[in-house]
Amino acid sequence: MACNSLNVYGMDACLGLEDVDYCDFSPSVRKTKCIKSAIEPREVANMPLTALGKILESTCSGGNKVSIIKSSAQQDIDAFIENTIRSKSLQDAFYVLNLAVIVQLFYDWVAALPRVRPYYAVKCNPSPPLLSTMAALGAGFDCASKSELEQVISMGVSPQRIIFANPCKMPSHIKHASSVGVNLTTYDCEHEVTKIKLNNPNAKLLLRLRADDLSSKWPLGVKYGALTSEVEHLLMAAANAQVDVVGVSFHIGSGASDARSYLDAIAAARKVFEKALALGLPAMHILDIGGGFTVGNNGELKLSEAANAINAALDQYFPEELGVSIIAEPGRYFAEAPTTLATMVYGKRVRDEVREYWINDGIYGTMNCLIHDYAVLCPRPLARISKRNNTSCAGLPVYKSTVFGPTCDSLDTVLKEHPLPDLVDGDWIVFPNMGAYTHCAGSSFNGYDTSAIQTFCVFSLNTRGPSTVAIDSLFKSFETPCEFTDKLSFSEESTSEDSE
Numbered sequence: 001m002a003c004n005s006l007n008v009y010g011m012d013a014c015l016g017l018e019d020v021d022y023c024d025f026s027p028s029v030r031k032t033k034c035i036k037s038a039i040e041p042r043e044v045a046n047m048p049l050t051a052l053g054k055i056l057e058s059t060c061s062g063g064n065k066v067s068i069i070k071s072s073a074q075q076d077i078d079a080f081i082e083n084t085i086r087s088k089s090l091q092d093a094f095y096v097l098n099l100a101v102i103v104q105l106f107y108d109w110v111a112a113l114p115r116v117r118p119y120y121a122v123k124c125n126p127s128p129p130l131l132s133t134m135a136a137l138g139a140g141f142d143c144a145s146k147s148e149l150e151q152v153i154s155m156g157v158s159p160q161r162i163i164f165a166n167p168c169k170m171p172s173h174i175k176h177a178s179s180v181g182v183n184l185t186t187y188d189c190e191h192e193v194t195k196i197k198l199n200n201p202n203a204k205l206l207l208r209l210r211a212d213d214l215s216s217k218w219p220l221g222v223k224y225g226a227l228t229s230e231v232e233h234l235l236m237a238a239a240n241a242q243v244d245v246v247g248v249s250f251h252i253g254s255g256a257s258d259a260r261s262y263l264d265a266i267a268a269a270r271k272v273f274e275k276a277l278a279l280g281l282p283a284m285h286i287l288d289i290g291g292g293f294t295v296g297n298n299g300e301l302k303l304s305e306a307a308n309a310i311n312a313a314l315d316q317y318f319p320e321e322l323g324v325s326i327i328a329e330p331g332r333y334f335a336e337a338p339t340t341l342a343t344m345v346y347g348k349r350v351r352d353e354v355r356e357y358w359i360n361d362g363i364y365g366t367m368n369c370l371i372h373d374y375a376v377l378c379p380r381p382l383a384r385i386s387k388r389n390n391t392s393c394a395g396l397p398v399y400k401s402t403v404f405g406p407t408c409d410s411l412d413t414v415l416k417e418h419p420l421p422d423l424v425d426g427d428w429i430v431f432p433n434m435g436a437y438t439h440c441a442g443s444s445f446n447g448y449d450t451s452a453i454q455t456f457c458v459f460s461l462n463t464r465g466p467s468t469v470a471i472d473s474l475f476k477s478f479e480t481p482c483e484f485t486d487k488l489s490f491s492e493e494s495t496s497e498d499s500e
């Protein structure tokens with residue numbers, strides 16, 4: 001049965017080949033194209049096929065092709081990039097999205113936070129294959145606007161799997177949410193209650209509390225979240241308007257670094273649950289612990305560290321017997337690591353000691369994250385023209401290099417005095433971990449349209465975790481029923497059911 005999922009894409013043809021570098025799955029041709037090199041057919045055969053088939057199927061149904069590559073190691077990603085540039089004669093910047101990394105992160109999430117169901121924050125990276133992979137894995141979605149709702153609903157995700165987690169919404173967006181059956185939303189002021197009541201009579205609210213990790217990359221508390229002193233008034237405002245408040249949400253800040261903030265916020269949320277009961281209001285049953293999670297690439301809080309604090313706080317303040325459903329709204333954690341950006345060098349100037357290069361993406365495109373997200377870039381060369389036999393430039397001398405983006409603004413400087421080998425036009429520079437708050441916030445300044453940057457999907461074998469575990473079991477991880485998720489089933493049929 002497992003093999004059937006993949007036979008749809010012609011995997012059987014691939015299994016007969018010896019030297020496979022990568023295999024392309026294309027839903028349109030329903031045929032696998034395998035290109036030479038080193039994947040053992042055996043490795044493909046040992047994959048958790050049902051789950052993989054599901055992910056490929058949902059991704060491919062959006063018209064994407066998924067290439068199987070040997071591993072998520074730099075050299076295998078770079079080999080794929082090189083192959084793609086060569087076979088498609090590419091000159092424009094592009095992304096490589098490794099779906100296996102998303103699966104691995106999901107697996108790690110389930111292991112670290114078994115009680116917390118992730119509702120992926122679409123704003124962080126709304127790339128269709130990323131969303132469809134999250135949907136296939138059983139995640140819910142946090143949407144912030146009408147168009148995000150439209151995108152997720154159009155993928156066939158059930159409205160019960162979506163939270164409209166923007167505390168201050170446009171009336172027309174609330175109406176739209178109502179029309180597609182997305183009723184769970186957040187609020188933090190009385191004015192929003194009135195607006196919601198007027199535009200969606202079926203709405204169910206989470207009261208968003210202010211909770212700050214002041215050391216996070218972007219603390220959000222200045223803009224959002226009710227103060228403790230406002231809680232009673234806001235609970236009563238909703239009760240008077242006859243809108244149900246079914247739980248509490250918070251967001252300690254994106255790119256969090258202080259685990260204690262989760263603990264404090266969970267403790268504060270419990271007080272709100274108690275306050276509601278003391279006011280004679282119905283018992284709340286959803287706690288939404290927001291985002292802030294990272295893989296810790298840049299010294300932020302690792303998921304495991306956050307999880308230790310969260311699990312302890314949940315045990316103390318929301319023990320399982322309370323029957324409260326716990327959800328979260330992770331964005332960065334799932335989006336950052338799976339995406340690699342490849343850019344081409346198309347200009348060079350040598351001034352004194354410094355080499356200056358022009359590449360075809362920059363501050364007004366993907367690298368807007370340097371300004372908006374305080375990102376740290378980790379470039380590596382792919383010298384496919386100047387060093388054909390050593391494209392990674394291993395062991396070669398490096399020089400102070402400045403790298404400019406393509407627009408005519410001098411602010412469009414991506415790297416300053418960064419050590420890089422000597423490169424020429426037609427060499428490429430590759431940037432890993434470029435999936436969070438990058439593409440989605442780029443512009444089309446000077447006619448360099450960020451939204452036109454292509455994404456190529458890969459699925460790497462030998463990715464830690466899920467490849468050795470029956471990842472099908474992930475689909476069963478979040479079966480606890482709750483009012484807004486009880487239509488969900490994480491059995492084999494869940495995706496097709498949702499898409500009905």
Ligand SMILES: Cc1ncc(COP(=O)(O)O)c(C=O)c1O
Pocket residue numbers: 121124142165166220251253254255290291292293329330331332333
């Ligand atoms: C309401 C809300 N939820 C979730 C997120 C995602 O946060 P993160 O990427 O830190 O997980 C954000 C980010 O701004 C947010 O505002």
